[in-house]
Amino acid sequence: MRDCGVEPLAALVSANSLGAEALGMSDRIGSVAPGFEADIIALDGDPLKDITAVRRVVFVMKGGVVYKNTVHTLKNFRHRDTEAQRHSLSRAKD
Helix, strand or coil: CHHHCCCHHHHHHHHHHHHHHHCCCCCCCCCCCCCCCCCEEEECCCCCCCHHHHHCEEEEEECCEEEECHHHHHHHHHHHHHHHHHHHHHHHHC
């Protein structure tokens, strides 16, 4: 959707509430509201600024149980550590 020029918010709405409508289930899912069934995800980043943040799921809450994505956490830690090292190396050369 991003490649077609769709704004991040519109893509998120389409994937959730419009998907629930298409399934004929918008009275039970597709929104975070009292009485609705909701699975919630936490992302590493703001999907409204960078839609690829939806690929970096930190945890999922389903049925009140939290499932952590330890693979992402380890990858992210390594990536940030590597970036910090590169930054310190580039600063040392300046």
